[in-house]
Amino acid sequence: MWQYILDSLRALASVTGVLYILLGSIVGLLFGSLPGLAGGTVMVMLLPITYKMNPVLALALFISIHIGSTSGGCIGSILLGIPGTSSSMATVWDGYEFTKRGDPVRPLSVAVVCNFIGTLPSILIAMAAAKFLADWGVKLGPWEYAAMCFCAVAMVVGLSEGNLVKGIAGVGLAILLCSIGPDPISGRPRLTFGNMYLYDGFNIINIMLGMFAAKIILLEYARRTKTQDASKIKVRGFKWPGKDILDNLGNLIRSFITGAFIGFLPGLGAPTSTVIAYSNERNLDKKHKELWGHGHIGGVIAPEVANNAGIGGAMIPMLALGIPGDAIMVQFLAVMSIHGVQSGPMLMTTNPEMVYMLYTAAIIAALFVLLVEVGGMPLFPKFISMPYHFLYPAIIVISFVGAYMTAGNMMGVIVTLCACLLGLGMDYFGVPTTPFIMMFILSSLLEKNIRQGLNRSFDGVIDFFKRPVSLGFIVVGLLVLVLHTVIPAIKAAKEKKNAAAQTEAE
Amino acid sequence: MNTKQKDRVLGVILLLISLFFFYFTMQQEAARFEGDPGPKMFPLIGCVITAVCGILTIVHPDKKEHKAYLSKEEFKRAAKLFGLYAAFLVLIWGVGFMITAPLLLFAISVLFSFESRPDDPWGKRILRSAIYAVIVGGALYLLYVTVLQTQLPTGALWKLFKK
Numbered sequence: 001m002w003q004y005i006l007d008s009l010r011a012l013a014s015v016t017g018v019l020y021i022l023l024g025s026i027v028g029l030l031f032g033s034l035p036g037l038a039g040g041t042v043m044v045m046l047l048p049i050t051y052k053m054n055p056v057l058a059l060a061l062f063i064s065i066h067i068g069s070t071s072g073g074c075i076g077s078i079l080l081g082i083p084g085t086s087s088s089m090a091t092v093w094d095g096y097e098f099t100k101r102g103d104p105v106r107p108l109s110v111a112v113v114c115n116f117i118g119t120l121p122s123i124l125i126a127m128a129a130a131k132f133l134a135d136w137g138v139k140l141g142p143w144e145y146a147a148m149c150f151c152a153v154a155m156v157v158g159l160s161e162g163n164l165v166k167g168i169a170g171v172g173l174a175i176l177l178c179s180i181g182p183d184p185i186s187g188r189p190r191l192t193f194g195n196m197y198l199y200d201g202f203n204i205i206n207i208m209l210g211m212f213a214a215k216i217i218l219l220e221y222a223r224r225t226k227t228q229d230a231s232k233i234k235v236r237g238f239k240w241p242g243k244d245i246l247d248n249l250g251n252l253i254r255s256f257i258t259g260a261f262i263g264f265l266p267g268l269g270a271p272t273s274t275v276i277a278y279s280n281e282r283n284l285d286k287k288h289k290e291l292w293g294h295g296h297i298g299g300v301i302a303p304e305v306a307n308n309a310g311i312g313g314a315m316i317p318m319l320a321l322g323i324p325g326d327a328i329m330v331q332f333l334a335v336m337s338i339h340g341v342q343s344g345p346m347l348m349t350t351n352p353e354m355v356y357m358l359y360t361a362a363i364i365a366a367l368f369v370l371l372v373e374v375g376g377m378p379l380f381p382k383f384i385s386m387p388y389h390f391l392y393p394a395i396i397v398i399s400f401v402g403a404y405m406t407a408g409n410m411m412g413v414i415v416t417l418c419a420c421l422l423g424l425g426m427d428y429f430g431v432p433t434t435p436f437i438m439m440f441i442l443s444s445l446l447e448k449n450i451r452q453g454l455n456r457s458f459d460g461v462i463d464f465f466k467r468p469v470s471l472g473f474i475v476v477g478l479l480v481l482v483l484h485t486v487i488p489a490i491k492a493a494k495e496k497k498n499a500a501a502q503t504e505a506e
Numbered sequence: 507m508n509t510k511q512k513d514r515v516l517g518v519i520l521l522l523i524s525l526f527f528f529y530f531t532m533q534q535e536a537a538r539f540e541g542d543p544g545p546k547m548f549p550l551i552g553c554v555i556t557a558v559c560g561i562l563t564i565v566h567p568d569k570k571e572h573k574a575y576l577s578k579e580e581f582k583r584a585a586k587l588f589g590l591y592a593a594f595l596v597l598i599w600g601v602g603f604m605i606t607a608p609l610l611l612f613a614i615s616v617l618f619s620f621e622s623r624p625d626d627p628w629g630k631r632i633l634r635s636a637i638y639a640v641i642v643g644g645a646l647y648l649l650y651v652t653v654l655q656t657q658l659p660t661g662a663l664w665k666l667f668k669k
Contacts, residue, residue, distance in 0.1 A: 049649075049654060051654075051656075052654045052655060052656070163568065165559050165562045165563060165566075166516075166559070166563070168555060168559050169516075169520055169555075169556060169559035169560070169563070171555060172520075172524075172552050172553075172554075172555030172556035172559055173520075173523070173552075173556060174552075175548060175549070175551060175552030175555065175556075176523065176524075176527045176549060176552040176553065176556060178548075179527070179531075179548055179549035179552060183545040185539075185542060185545075186538055186539075186545065188535075188545070190534060190545045190549070191527070191530055191531065191534070191549060193530065214591060217587070218584050218587050218588060218591075219576075219584070221583055221584070221586075221587045221617065221618065221621075222576055222580040222581070222583040222584035222587070223576070223580055224580075224583075224621050225621070387619075387622045387623070388618050388621070388622050389614075389615045389616075389617075389618035389619040389621075389622045389623070389635070390615065390638060392614060392618055393610065393611040393612075393613075393614035393615045393618070393638075393639075393642070394611065394642050394646075396591070396594075396610065396614055397594075397607050397610055397611055397642075397643075397646060398646065400591070400594055400595075400598070401603065401607075401646070401650065401658065404598070404658070404659065405656055410595065410598075410599050410659070413594070413595050413598070414595065417591055417592065417595060420588070420591065421588075424584070427575060428512075428575045428576075429512055429513075429515075429516040429519075430509075430512070430513075430516075430568070430572070431516070443548075447547075447548040450543075450547075450548075451542055451543060451547070451548075454541065454542070454543055455539065455541045455542050456541075
């Protein structure tokens with residue numbers, strides 16, 4: 001392992017390598033801090049540009065953007081009370097209170113250090129765990145992989161709060177759209193309606209460019225989102241938050257464990273882990289209960305550590321099993337496949353250099369992000385005051401050119417436009433887009449493994465239930481779906497009963 | 507449209523999509539290998555899921571009222587920007603990247619500057635957006651063509667004129 005890390009360091013220790021990581025960290029921080037945009041948008045936008053890049057540098061750039069944007073989300077939360085990314089939502093509750101009192105430096109300094117503390121160990125854990133998981137992954141057959149994909153999709157569908165049916169409808173639509181294109185077993189075109197442009201199916205990059213970049217900017221314009229003026233907020237330099245960290249050491253460790261574990265689970269991601277970590281700590285801190293929500297530093301530490309702890313967690317299933325946990329990891333998979341690197345259990349055997357390079361780049365990026373945040377803290381208000389009339393036109397043009405480059409013809413732009421409309425339509429009817437995207441990503445893997453499993457089985461579908469690992473994943477997936485149906489139903493019934501009792505009493 | 511009506515419309519749309527795909531899926535060829543359920547299996551699963559969800563949405567629509575997704579005025583604004591997206595598609599095909607990119611950059615920059623700098627006079631707004639469009643358009647051209655050596659669309663109309 002150490003040899004690979006040394007080799008990766010050698011590969012990245014060039015002027016170009018350092019520049020890419022530094023650039024990625026700054027761009028990620030900038031986009032992460034801007035409310036409305038997140039690192040995911042800039043990554044989707046830049047994906048097609050990496051076609052001609054050295055794969056090592058492309059992956060280093062992307063991991064730096066990811067770490068930068070995850071860390072930068074707290075800037076908007078603390079200075080404006082508007083989270084830069086959804087994962088920094090919980091930071092607003094206490095972080096912004098400090099700014100209102102005229103002390104933004106304390107929460108910002110704590111957040112910057114917590115971001116680093118969350119990122120670094122999570123990547124080290126990912127480095128250690130990925131090998132074991134990959135060794136285990138090699139022993140699995142198509143039955144287990146199909147069950148894993150089902151479980152991942154079920155977990156994401158379970159998040160469709162209040163409307164499981166619409167979440168499942170998103171999954172159905174994704175299956176239908178993914179069925180257009182080559183059959184994953186025979187490679188023959190399927191459901192192409194005689195159109196040669198559909199022979200290769202829809203590229204996930206085009207879908208994401210439409211559903212994220214194009215749709216987000218369209219909504220920002222429709223809803224008249226204004227550039228936030230934070231120029232009046234004075235932020236002096238970084239102040240070492242040693243005492244705050246030491247006083248909240250238990251909070252930090254617990255939040256780290258929560259973030260890393262939830263990050264590892266598919267689909268749940270940082271927005272869930274930060275809220276859970278925040279609520280846990282708030283409930284546990286009996287001494288300062290009244291301070292939470294009114295500017296308690298523990299309320300900044302919990303979400304910011306959990307947020308970044310998820311980075312390493314999410315990398316484990318993506319690299320070791322080839323199953324992305326969220327949309328960001330899908331983009332990593334896309335960059336890797338563009339450069340001929342297939343993730344999955346065999347990756348650790350066939351291309352371990354690439355895996356360790358990604359981890360090493362992540363560690364360097366975490367350090368760079370820390371340095372940029374510490375050194376550039378007085379510039380944070382300027383970050384979030386960037387005028388949208390300069391930012392958005394460039395994002396749109398880069399996205400559409402990227403769409404063209406991805407397909408190599410105008411069909412790419414057409415698909416991106418249609419994906420933008422589809423995203424808007426889904427939002428309008430309340431169909432969540434996350435289960436759709438997750439199914440779109442896993443569809444081909446799921447179909448291939450179901451069919452291979454059936455081809456190789458003696459008892460047909462029953463074989464999926466005979467193998468313990470496969471059965472385990474199916475049961476977990478079904479449990480998630482059942483619980484998300486039963487619990488809201490019980491809650492609704494209780495509410496109805498309470499309301500009836502109240503009217504009776506009146 | 508209230509939420510109940512919206513859900514019923516969604517249900518009908520889901521059913522229609524499901525029927526459309528079902529019709530074409532049934533026309534696909536059968537499995538070529540023994541034991542393989544064939545290329546029809548997965549789209550059929552998609553059809554069943556979509557149809558069942560469609561029926562459930564029609565039968566049990568959401569009764570809670572939610573905030574409108576976009577107001578009428580916001581829809582109009584969204585349509586305006588989408589119109590520019592569509593114009594990009596037509597223009598980049600017709601006249602190529604070199605002309606389309608600065609035009610789109612300029613148009614979108616002017617649109618957004620009404621929100622970010624509402625008090626600016628027209629002249630200033632246009633001049634600033636024009637300078638921005640030329641500089642960023644040029645930089646993007648250099649990035650794609652010189653640095654990344656990408657073949658960008660040069661414009662189908664020019665080719666027609668040359669003929």
